[in-house]
Each structure stands twice: as structure tokens, then as C-alpha cells.
Amino acid sequence: MxxxxxxxxxxxxxxxxxxxxxxxxxxxxxxxxxxxxxxxxxxxxxxxxxxxxxxxxxxxxxxxxxxxxxxxxxxxxxxxxxxxxxxxxxxxxxxxRVSYPLLKMTTTQADGRQTEYLALNEATIKQPIGTLVADIYLGDHLFEGFRGDGVAIATPTGSTAYNKANGGAVLHPSIKAIQMSEIASINNRVFRTLGSPLIVPTGQTITVKPKHQSFLITCDQLEILAEDVVSVTFEVAETMIHFAxxxxxxxxxxxxxxxxxxxxxxx
The missing domain is CATH 3.40.50.10330 (Probable inorganic polyphosphate/atp-NAD kinase; domain 1)
Known part of the structure; x- marks a missing residue:
């Protein structure tokens, strides 16, 4: 060893x-x-x-x-x-060993270039100044138009962090899934989101398409100022983390x- x-x-x-x-x-x-x-x-x-x-x-x-x-x-x-x-x-x-699921995040730029990231805890999309406006897709289906501070997508082990503070559920890591929670979403007669956390299993995706030229992405401790990024896709990664x-x-x-x-x- x-x-x-x-x-x-x-x-x-x-x-x-x-x-x-x-x-x-x-x-x-x-x-x-x-x-x-x-x-x-x-x-x-x-x-x-x-x-x-x-x-x-x-x-x-x-x-x-x-x-x-x-x-x-x-x-x-x-x-x-x-x-x-x-x-x-x-x-x-x-x-x-005991193994936990990870989050795979893929950013896509306007020219088609893609970059992949892995998260152990969570990733977020935020608009630091003003309101984040974005379309959210489940698979290829447009699910909702989002307005608010942002969204957080967590692994089961990361579900006890930002996700929990957003009202999300605590998931056991034996469940291979990711969870999206809303950060201060705007809900009124004009704008409407589900308003509840979404749990998505292996094989399905959540795609966020912000309507901004730039916005902030976090991936665990990494901060990314996204410019010319047209979509960010989240799914359960094939890779897992192993603990002795x-x-x-x-x-x-x-x-x-x-x-x-x-x-x-x-x-």
C-alpha cells in the first residue's frame, strides 16, 4: 500500500x-x-x-x-x-471500502465546447448582482422558468449542507441521486417555480440555461465566473468516491x- x-x-x-x-x-x-x-x-x-x-x-x-x-x-x-x-x-x-455518489457538472459554451467537473458536496449557479433568470430542463423537457438568487445541486452527502439550508431533504448516500434546491426563488402570479426540492436519479439530467452573459458557478470550493456559457448540466457521475x-x-x-x-x- x-x-x-x-x-x-x-x-x-x-x-x-x-x-x-x-x-x-x-x-x-x-x-x-x-x-x-x-x-x-x-x-x-x-x-x-x-x-x-x-x-x-x-x-x-x-x-x-x-x-x-x-x-x-x-x-x-x-x-x-x-x-x-x-x-x-x-x-x-x-x-x-464504502463508496458515495458524486455529482457531474458539464458546462457548454456558445461554440459547443464543453468542460466537465466533479463535486463531492454540491454545485451552485448564482447571479451575484440582481436576479438569476434561467430556464430549467429535466432531460430535454423544459420544466420551469426560474427567477431568484440561484439554484443548488447536491450529492447525497452534500445534502446536509447548503441544500438543507434551502429546505432540501437529507439523502442517504446509498441512494444514487442528485437534488436541486432553490435559493430564494421568486414566486407570485407572474413568476412560478415548483418551490420544492427535486431529486433526480442516475441516468437523468438537470440542465440550467441562464439568460445572462455571465454568472457565477461554484463546484465545492471552486468558483467559476461563467462567460459565454449557454447551459450547465448536472447528473449523477459514473465515478464514485471510496472511503476506507x-x-x-x-x-x-x-x-x-x-x-x-x-x-x-x-x-
């Missing part, structure tokens, strides 16, 4: 990385930051998102392990004081821990 380390620059993270390097060397585990079989991230969920965009596509069987320097996150299973335990689990590794499942926490346990753990304990 070849292991890469990906971390933020916080002092606590750097200290943990130093410990990890020492433990990996003592256990004879090879380090390879270019072509790894497994990536250990040290930081938070944002750090793991960065590692995903750095390494996805390097190896179709690549797995990730998240070590959190604070509280456990949605993608991180180990805490900073568990370096020895984490490395011990690597020694006993037999390739177990040494003690991968149940998704609903993560949701409970993130949002209602104290209340549950009080009961």
Missing part, C-alpha cells in the same frame, strides 16, 4: 502529520504523494474536499481516510489523538451527531 498525506497548514495539523510520518515509517508503510492507493487527510471536511479535487482520477480504486483535528465531520472518522490506532488499522488493511471502511461511521449517526446529538442525549 502506498499512502499520501494531505493537510492544511494549521499548527495542530502539522504536528499530527509529523506523528503520522513517524508511525508510517515505523510500520514500513510506503509514502507516495503522487500515485497513492490511499490518501489520509489531516484537518477537517474542507481539507478532505481539497484532497478529493487533488487526487480524484489518479486511481479508480483510490480510497480516502479523514483524520479530524477538531470534532468528527461528515467525511472524517478519526481524531487527532488517534494516530497510532489509525496506522495500526492500515497494517491490517484488506481493501474494505475500517470504522466508517454510519451516515445517520453522522447526521445525528452534527445536528441533534445533544437533544437526543437529553431524551
Amino acid at each position: 502506498k499512502v499520501a498525506l494531505y493537510h492544511n497548514d494549521q499548527q495542530r495539523s502539522l504536528k499530527i502529520v509529523k506523528e503520522l510520518k513517524k508511525e508510517l515509517a515505523q510500520q514500513g508503510i510506503e509514502r507516495d504523494d503522487v500515485h497513492p492507493d490511499l490518501v489520509i487527510t489531516v484537518g477537517g471536511d474542507g481539507t478532505l474536499l481539497g484532497a478529493f479535487h487533488e487526487y480524484i482520477g489518479v486511481n479508480p480504486d483510490l480510497r480516502f481516510v479523514g483524520l479530524h483535528t477538531g470534532h468528527l465531520g461528515f467525511y472524517t472518522d478519526w481524531l487527532g489523538g488517534e494516530v497510532k490506532e489509525l496506522v495500526a488499522s492500515l497494517v491490517k488493511d484488506s481493501g474494505e 471502511s475500517y470504522r466508517h461511521l454510519d451516515f445517520w449517526c453522522r447526521v445525528q451527531e452534527a445536528f441533534i446529538a445533544d437533544n437526543a442525549l437529553d431524551e
